[in-house]
Amino acid sequence: MGMGMSFMGGSGGLASQSLTVVMGALFDQFVEKDIKDFDDFHIAILDIFNTINMALPGKHYDAPQQKEIKVLYEQWTNNKIKEEDKKKIFTDFMNKNVNLSKVDQSMVITGAVAPPAAMVIKRSGQSLPHLTAMKAIPDVVFVPTATILALIVVKVSKRMLMKKVASS
Structure with missing residues (x-):
């Protein structure tokens, strides 16, 4: 059960390889969405976080704030960005924003x-x-x-x- 949690963080070895595989699968799921505007983009990001929370038992992960998603959307829709770079932008965004939900x-x-x-x-x-x-x-x-x-x-x-x- 702890193996699923190790997919979302950790450095080196099996954890980083697993993280690459997971991010690739999430990116593929994200790219398949029909995104026309920011609302569709926002829903797609929230769907990714919903997928993560449903797939991994135990602790859940908070979705990023709307302003952070807006910044990603602006980067994503920039015409100067190559298709190959979109995966890196997505992966960096997910690595930065996949945070454990905290109980107050x-x-x-x-x-x-x-x-x-x-x-x-x-x-x-x-x-x-x-x-x-x-x-x-x-x-x-x-x-x-x-x-x-x-x-x-x-x-x-x-x-x-x-x-x-x-x-x-």
């Missing part, structure tokens, strides 16, 4: 705190007369559901906060 501290804390909090909420909610329907929900359904909802709320609120900070 707030997600870890929420994942650890949410299950006990869900149990406390369920137990206290069962004693309230207008929330007696909570008794019908089994703990094995309520706790994971509450945990997932808490993680979603943390992730969405963090993205909204980051958007607000970025727009300021």
